[in-house]
Amino acid sequence: MNGAESLVNTLTAGGVAVCFANPGTSEMHVVAALDRLSKMECVLCLFEGVVTGAADGYARMAEKPACTLLHLGPGFANGLANLHNASRAQVPMVNIVGQHATYHLVHDTPLTSDIAAFARPYSKWLRSCEATTEIGRDAAEGLIAARTAPGQIATLIVPADIAWSEGGVTGHPGHAPKAALPSKEKIESVARMLRSGARTAILLSGDALYGSGLATAGRIATATNTKLLAPYPFARIERGAGAPIVDRVPYPRDQAIEQLKEFRQLILVGARAPVAYFAHPGKDAVATPADCKIATLADPGEDYRGALVALEAALGLHGIQYEAEKLDRPVAPTGSITLPGLAAAVASVLPENAIVADESMTSGRGIFAAARGCPPHDWLACTGGSIGIAMPLAVGAAVACPSRPVLCLTADGSGMYTLQALWTMARKGLRVTTVIFANRVYEVLRRELSSLGIGNPGPRASEMFVIGNPDLDWLSLAKGMGVPGSRANSLDEFVKALRHGFESEGPSLIEVAV
């Protein structure tokens, strides 16, 4: 058994079932081992930002890590922007990055680079294999690190000679350490706050936003007349009819302040208190009122679900039914395209069990609220603010949940960063319906320029915001990668195209001029 084989055997033994890959020469022995030994599903992506974004989407839905296979420093670097997002999503992920043979590094050949320097910022666990006999153990430890709450990025750098040499030993990935419960004092203290009668919100994160975590939070909120909130950059929410009611903190600072002004108490469950993404001259970034008491039920990495169960017990709650969203969706709108109309259109047809991968920053901002009364579905957001995540995220979610329809909401600006994801959707026949809101501008920048009080942009600034001239033709881009597309010029057409997309067995794309 060579090193590469022990690596693959260890990952397989640890339950890693999918490898998102863009390998190169230095990873050939890992490719060969994947080929011969494993039943791992290997998903080729034509750009590394797709690889890491897909691994993120997979982990959010599968609740376990995929591995990635990346080529040296530059290949890894191409994946960094979506690793940034994955790091903020706190998902588990194991990156396998090839390196030159150890004895080759001295030559400083063209592709030599400091892989560890690039990997360090987002890798909670980082190791470069030093011996063939240890790759298996390294991979097992990396896998445990990835699975450690709340979910971490682990990166293993694998020199080619260590991979190709004989002497590999399969590692045994044990269980990740159990996430710790918060102290009794913390739980009691939060229970007292909830009993106080002061207007309170609970800001949820991680696995408190879906499954049993969200159900417990819902019961607590209903019993104590407390508001459940999600941060704007949440990783995943289970929502729609039957789910507890959760409001999202808005992206624009002024709207967040307006939403939060009623609360005298804010309880954090793995989350941070809301702050504006960016500073603006003369404005405070903090969105909570000055007299709002902020307390932590569970710190990031603690057991959110356990903490909520303990809180429920401390409150002495029994037999509570949480107040649930009611099934309440608009009828399909018709006529000219408007932003509220687009939101209603999505809400009118979103299928039960859908997964929405959403980075529509401006045109699609109303869709999340409009869809709250849809049949049960999951929503995935951009956690790190680095654009170019929606299509890769949709790839990963669709690989994790092949029977569920995936709706990908993006725009012409953000979509261009990682459009290569469309090809992987086509190759794998993924059930992803991608909507491109084509506003022909980096609209968020135009708004920011105005909100910074800089005034009207001149021609040189406009040249840097406006994506038109030439307009991107997304039907052609999709066709170029094997994804059928259509253009919606009215709400009727948009609804029809969405329906068609959700009914398709494979991917489709809809360009909407807004």
Added chain:
Amino acid sequence: MNGAESLVNTLTAGGVAVCFANPGTSEMHVVAALDRLSKMECVLCLFEGVVTGAADGYARMAEKPACTLLHLGPGFANGLANLHNASRAQVPMVNIVGQHATYHLVHDTPLTSDIAAFARPYSKWLRSCEATTEIGRDAAEGLIAARTAPGQIATLIVPADIAWSEGGVTGHPGHAPKAALPSKEKIESVARMLRSGARTAILLSGDALYGSGLATAGRIATATNTKLLAPYPFARIERGAGAPIVDRVPYPRDQAIEQLKEFRQLILVGARAPVAYFAHPGKDAVATPADCKIATLADPGEDYRGALVALEAALGLHGIQYEAEKLDRPVAPTGSITLPGLAAAVASVLPENAIVADESMTSGRGIFAAARGCPPHDWLACTGGSIGIAMPLAVGAAVACPSRPVLCLTADGSGMYTLQALWTMARKGLRVTTVIFANRVYEVLRRELSSLGIGNPGPRASEMFVIGNPDLDWLSLAKGMGVPGSRANSLDEFVKALRHGFESEGPSLIEVAV
């Protein structure tokens, strides 16, 4: 004058004429300053890998730095792969990277990251501005660092509040330090080697491969019966009829060994002795014969042209005419597509004064040799081995030399990494003819797998090499970004499409199925 204005004024004063940009919120004041104050040409790119690759291509042709404008850590990270190549090309470049307001960083908002950690590996000069009064000075120092021989990457991180505050002072970029001449002893020693009569090659790099540097090298080579060589990963060569004869060291290790075996002496001018890009089990990476004496005329960063002039003087050469390439191009080939036919086709029509941006790793490998007798032209190669450079490089070269036709040679695999460059070609109406060799496979990987002796790939490995299923349709991809395209199914059609491309005022794309 605010900080952003002092930054822009300083760069303008220092002769920076072009900004390749993909800005975000944190760079809005720099955008506003570029808008109001400068005549700088701002070139929007829809992905940061295009930004950095274009700045590289610009610098290779303009022989001076462009600046880039990038958004925070993730935006900078997206540019790293082509910064890797630029770093190996040793070109001058000034990166301006926005950062959150200094007082905002404490909130660790979603887009916060360690920009300096990403910037450090490739930035020979790196600074984060600490005061508005100092941005001008910082920019001036960064610009001098970028211009320091042989050409360096300088990165300036600009916090938003430091940019928007009043109190900026325009800096005064002085001259970069003159590159040092090698010692007299070194020059004398090399002169003795050249007089010895042993079979000798001179491996040139940087500005010794074009202009007066290459002419001097040509005279020395002719007078001493020495062979001129370029490394496989060269930044720029001036070649074609009338230029000194320079052979390129081949990429495949065995071919490099074959080429170099006749030489008993190798003189390095800013270059490193040839070594295989990758290690292979049981094979030595060094390509020079064991008994070949390797000597350095000029180390990287020394004055290559001055060193060659001094060497010429030390050899007592006067009135030498270098042996030049003769105008000798094939007639346009016809018939079915073959690799030699493709090479002959390009060579038959390459126009005088063309610039070729080349990263065709497999299908196009014969073109460089075939074009040696074409009219004078420049050739730009991938210096760092990170693929996805050709189209961005072509953008930069075309912005630097708007009147010259640019030929971009890439493939379906490599082209996909940075295909967004096509949009910038369309927007700016750049005279770039892009050729996509569509072999539907990461061919270099298939070859490597075989050369590593791993044997025939099974289905899972093939899935990771083969780009087909679905085939990429580059005509549609180009159309989606506003670039007219055609498909060549024969050599006749390829020649015709090339001619048409070279005659066009704007960009075009040719897909060639190989």
